[in-house]
Amino acid sequence: MLTNNLLSIKRRPWPVSILYLGAIAVLLTGWLPTLLGARIGEPLLDVLFLGSSAAMLVRYGARKGVLLAQEIGWAIYLIIGAVLAVLLRGVHPLDFAQAYKFVWYLVLLAPFAWSRAAMAPSDFNRLLNLSLFMFFTVYLIKRLLGDDRPVLMTENNFEIIFLALLYFSVYVSGIRPTAAQTFLLLGIVVLSGSRSAAVAVALVVAFSFDFKSRNAAKILGGTVAAVIGIALALVVFESRSEGGIETIDRFRFFLLFLESVKDWTLADYLLGADRLTPLPPYVCSQLAFYSVLFSYENTGSCYSVILHSFNLRIVYDHGLLISALMILYLLHLTRSASIAQRVCVIGIVLASGLSVSALNNVYTALGIGLFCMAASSRIQSNAVADN
Structure with missing residues (x-):
């Protein structure tokens, strides 16, 4: 069974x-409130992410080094941003929180990399089995009931990124995902109808392939799964892109972004707009359909969150320099993993950032935290084996 031994009693470090x-x-x-129209899964995961990060920091402390210096740097950047935007310019605190949410997650991710209490590979596998069971069952039932974009707790654009990173964490921890797990994951993507999820899943399936294996069956199975994953990604894209690129809403957002930065100088591209600058009024007026994403000030203004793309948002609000520093930080944060595995994670963040909030949501942040622990678990397992 997928949930076999899920709650098995074993001694784990209390943060784990x-x-x-x-x-x-x-x-x-977390899926039950969605039946009544309430989505509390994301807030619950935020509490879990914060609690887990704090617990690991209390139990294991911080490690002196480059990562600590970077974390302090991000914390200072967050404080400076709050002073400039909220105190000096009068930006609504919730608008500021929305634009700087990814910085908060970056700060909280460090304890996951510092943790010396790596989660056991079997626990990663149990979490994956439960996740696959819950996602597939709920998505399938909702599809049969006529929902063409089913969700477990929040938008499936977000939550399947977490599922993809969890699947990859199982592989990184030292357990090769089974064919059943892989095909369930691919089935969930088809049921979701999410293009960004399709790209993320295609990446993790491809990067989980063991190119060094001498087992013909594994090579064939991995090749088939990778081909199917890529094919399904293309199918989902095609099914959601009828009428050409001009009909894709994200392409329209990109054009509006270009319109918003048409007068920018090189310094603007490097540093972003003044903290925190709304989009031009005529851009907001063209996006009136998304008024729920307008500023919390209720003045008719809107910020970059309305562009529905983390990549566009981080460039507009923070600039290319902060974007580059974020990628460098993620590479250092995940240094326990191999280069290929780290590239895969960065690829997922960038791919999901094309159409959803990427690092600005807890699903991605928690998935990266699990990945860091999985890489540590693999190192500890190899050290024990060597001894």
Whole structure:
């Protein structure tokens, strides 16, 4: 069974128990409020992410080095941004929080990399099994009931990124995902109808392929899964892109972004707009359909969140320099993994950032935290084997 031994009693470091048991609780119950129109899965995961990060920091402390210096740098950047935007320019605190949310997650991710209490590979695998079971079952039932964009807790653009990173974490921890797990993951993507999820899943399936294996069956199975993953990604794209590129809403957002920065100088591209600058009024007026994403000030103004793309948002609000520093930080944060594995994670962040909030949501942040712990688990397992 997919949930076999899920709640098996074993001694785990208490920070790991908080993360593991908390994730199980959210996966089992977070979908229920959606039946009544309430989506509390994301807030619950935010609490879990914050609690797990704090627990690991209290239990294991911070490690002196480049990562600590970078984390302090991000914390200072967050404080400076708050002073400039909220205190000096009078930006609504919630608008500021929306634009700087990814910085908060970057700060909280460091303890996952510092943690010396790596989660056991078997626990990663159990979490994946439960996640696949919950996602596939709920998505399938909602599809049969006529929902063409089913969700478990929030938008499937977000939550399948977490599922993809969890699948990849299982592989990184030392357990090769089974064919059943892979095909369930691919089935979930088809049921979701999400293009960004299709790209993320195609990446993790491809990067989980063992090119060094001498087992013909594994090579054939991995090749088939990778081909199917890429094919499904193309199918989802094609099904959601009828009428050409001009009909894709993200392409329209990109054109509006270009319109917003048409007068920018090189310094503007490097540093972003003044903290925190709304989009031009005529751009907001063209996006009136998304008024729910307008400023919390209720003045008819809107910020870059309305562009529905983390990549565009980070360039507009923070500039190319901060974008580059973010990627460097992620590479250092995941240094326990191989170069190929780190490239895969960065690829997922960039791909999801084309159409959704990428690092500006807890699903991606928590998935990266699990990936960091999986890489540490692999290193510890190899060290034990060597001894």
